[in-house]
Amino acid sequence: MIAHLPALQVIIPLVSAPLCALLPAGRAVWLAAMAASWLAFLIAVLLLDQVLAHGPISYLMGGWPVPWGIEYRVDVLNAYVLLIVATIGAVVMSFGRIIVERRIRLPESKQSWFYTAYLLCLTGLLGITITGDAFNVFVFLEISSLSSYVLISIGRDRRALTASYQYLIMGTIGATFILIGIGLLYVMTGTLNMADLAARIPAVADTRTVRAAFAFLTIGVSLKLALFPLHLWLPNAYAYAPSVVTALLAATATKVAVYVLLRFFFTIFGAKFSFETMQLDKILLPLALVGIFSASVVAIFQSNVKRMLAYSSVAQIGYMILGISLVSVTGLTAGIVHLFNHALMKGALFMALGCVSFRVGAARLDRMAGVGRVMPWTMGAFVIGGLSLIGVPLTAGFVSKWYLIVGAMEKGWWPVAVLVLVTSLLAVIYIWRVVEVAYFKPVPEGQAVREAPLALLIPTWALALANLYFGLDPSLNAGVARHAAEMLLGVGQ
Amino acid sequence: MRILGLYNYWIFIILMMCGFYVVISSGNLIKKLVGLNIFQTSVFILYISMGKIIGGTAPIVIDKAVVYSNPLPHVLILTAIVVGIATTSLGLALVVRIHEAYGTIEEDEIHAQDQEDAL
Numbered sequence: 274m275i276a277h278l279p280a281l282q283v284i285i286p287l288v289s290a291p292l293c294a295l296l297p298a299g300r301a302v303w304l305a306a307m308a309a310s311w312l313a314f315l316i317a318v319l320l321l322d323q324v325l326a327h328g329p330i331s332y333l334m335g336g337w338p339v340p341w342g343i344e345y346r347v348d349v350l351n352a353y354v355l356l357i358v359a360t361i362g363a364v365v366m367s368f369g370r371i372i373v374e375r376r377i378r379l380p381e382s383k384q385s386w387f388y389t390a391y392l393l394c395l396t397g398l399l400g401i402t403i404t405g406d407a408f409n410v411f412v413f414l415e416i417s418s419l420s421s422y423v424l425i426s427i428g429r430d431r432r433a434l435t436a437s438y439q440y441l442i443m444g445t446i447g448a449t450f451i452l453i454g455i456g457l458l459y460v461m462t463g464t465l466n467m468a469d470l471a472a473r474i475p476a477v478a479d480t481r482t483v484r485a486a487f488a489f490l491t492i493g494v495s496l497k498l499a500l501f502p503l504h505l506w507l508p509n510a511y512a513y514a515p516s517v518v519t520a521l522l523a524a525t526a527t528k529v530a531v532y533v534l535l536r537f538f539f540t541i542f543g544a545k546f547s548f549e550t551m552q553l554d555k556i557l558l559p560l561a562l563v564g565i566f567s568a569s570v571v572a573i574f575q576s577n578v579k580r581m582l583a584y585s586s587v588a589q590i591g592y593m594i595l596g597i598s599l600v601s602v603t604g605l606t607a608g609i610v611h612l613f614n615h616a617l618m619k620g621a622l623f624m625a626l627g628c629v630s631f632r633v634g635a636a637r638l639d640r641m642a643g644v645g646r647v648m649p650w651t652m653g654a655f656v657i658g659g660l661s662l663i664g665v666p667l668t669a670g671f672v673s674k675w676y677l678i679v680g681a682m683e684k685g686w687w688p689v690a691v692l693v694l695v696t697s698l699l700a701v702i703y704i705w706r707v708v709e710v711a712y713f714k715p716v717p718e719g720q721a722v723r724e725a726p727l728a729l730l731i732p733t734w735a736l737a738l739a740n741l742y743f744g745l746d747p748s749l750n751a752g753v754a755r756h757a758a759e760m761l762l763g764v765g766q
Numbered sequence: 767m768r769i770l771g772l773y774n775y776w777i778f779i780i781l782m783m784c785g786f787y788v789v790i791s792s793g794n795l796i797k798k799l800v801g802l803n804i805f806q807t808s809v810f811i812l813y814i815s816m817g818k819i820i821g822g823t824a825p826i827v828i829d830k831a832v833v834y835s836n837p838l839p840h841v842l843i844l845t846a847i848v849v850g851i852a853t854t855s856l857g858l859a860l861v862v863r864i865h866e867a868y869g870t871i872e873e874d875e876i877h878a879q880d881q882e883d884a885l
Binding site for chain 1: 786789795798802805806809812813816839842845846849852853856857860861863864867868876880
């Protein structure tokens with residue numbers, strides 16, 4: 274059983290997905306989906322534990338030897354990303370039932386399909402992360418993308434439909450670019466296995482085909498991870514999707530795309546080719562900085578709080594890319610640890626917003642007057658998530674900002690460090706706008722708003738407390754991230 | 767002559783650019799999907815032509831054959847074709863729903879309606 278954990282990680286949600294479609298709507302289907310997502314979480318914990326104790330795991334699908342068969346390869350980096358995805362998948366699922374029953378525009382007979390799409394999305398994300406085969410990445414990418422288009426389109430607002438359509442177009446272009454890149458690599462090397470590709474690319478690295486493959490992969494993955502200026506699909510998709518879906522996607526989908534970026538540029542092409550020959554950092558760094566700055570400024574002017582946090586996500590992705598483009602152990606650690614921390618903070622924030630819109634009816638700023646007093650627990654979680662987003666000491670967000678600034682200082686890049694601090698202040702402004710309205714504006718007359726139900730509050734607070742825990746004891750998130758960064762750069766082993 | 771000999775790759779590039787142009791320039795949601803399809807199909811041609819070896823036979827072990835075409839890219843692209851069908855059908859389903867909600871499938875008219883809602 275233990276030997277098959279890598280396969281089970283993907284197969285359990287994959288098989289549970291059609292199973293959920295067969296169950297009647299209500300508690301039963303939710304419990305089945307819960308069982309699947311918490312099992313996936315348990316497996317991710319066991320995998321990370323095994324990898325930390327015994328080193329990378331290689332699992333051969335169907336017993337076919339590499340490079341002919343598909344290999345699932347789990348090392349520190351993807352065990353860590355698996356844990357993030359599975360944790361968020363399970364916590365958000367716990368949060369999901371009431372929202373699905375009362376807040377989603379689906380007739381009761383179709384509600385089971387929500388869980389099918391959710392589990393397929395989770396399958397895709399876990400699959401992208403665990404596989405050691407480049408073409409398999411594309412297949413799982415499409416599984417997760419197609420199901421996320423469905424999930425976004427069931428938002429209450431009709432703009433959810435156009436947002437989903439827009440994402441479909443952009444996402445398909447991105448995925449097709451990745452497909453072209455993988456195809457060109459296959460032409461040159463005759464293999465799809467990632468480790469095998471890494472071994473064979475250096476011999477043919479100085480050809481136009483490999484450079485074209487590199488370019489296609491860069492653009493394709495950047496579209497998927499919503500790197501500025503390829504982020505245009507993201508704000509609407511996050512703003513109009515149901516809150517459960519936004520919490521899942523914001524905390525996992527872009528993180529997995531960042532993981533794909535790391536895997537392709539560091540493991541397959543190698544840091545030397547990506548950053549010395551192709552000089553990718555010279556493109557990523559300015560884009561990351563402009564993205565952080567402009568998205569933070571735009572976030573300040575949003576009246577829809579969900580949309581505000583979506584723009585903030587674009588900025589946070591910028592921080593991760595900034596860390597990566599420093600190409601040093603500290604910089605990479607910052608990027609990778611921010612994957613983890615951003616999943617926690619955005620998960621908590623979007624779930625808290627889900628609680629608010631569950632009671633108030635919408636996540637608009639003008640509807641949130643005084644909710645801090647009538648929904649103290651919900652807004653408490655929101656404030657903790659917000660503090661973590663800003664990067665206040667004792668929260669998880671501080672850990673990532675710390676590594677990022679140290680990484681920039683190591684290179685002597687003072688302006689970059691200053692910009693990180695300034696944009697953190699921009700985050701203070703947009704979080705403060707919500708806090709001000711929620712706590713200092715009077716509750717409108719005749720508005721009977723109560724605290725959100727416990728079924729929503731418990732998962733929200735679980736993530737909010739995780740933000741505090743990992744701020745006080747960063748040995749898991751930062752420790753493992755450092756380990757992964759050293760592995761990617763091939764130092765310190 | 768070498769350039770002409772690579773005609774399959776030229777077709778791939780021309781189709782890809784045509785499809786891409788339609789996706790970007792067209793304001794009609796159905797036409798955008800048509801463009802997306804052409805774009806995806808061009809990649810199928812890329813994959814299929816790279817598996818072809820001149821003089822190679824089908825990959826079946828028989829006595830006389832020495833050179834075989836590579837079946838792997840063909841199998842891979844079968845998967846991508848399935849993905850393409852799923853994307854198209856989902857896209858069309860979304861267009862149907864958009865038409866129900868907005869009464870139009872022209873991007874600028876949808877945008878105008880959204881602007882009115884925002885006011």
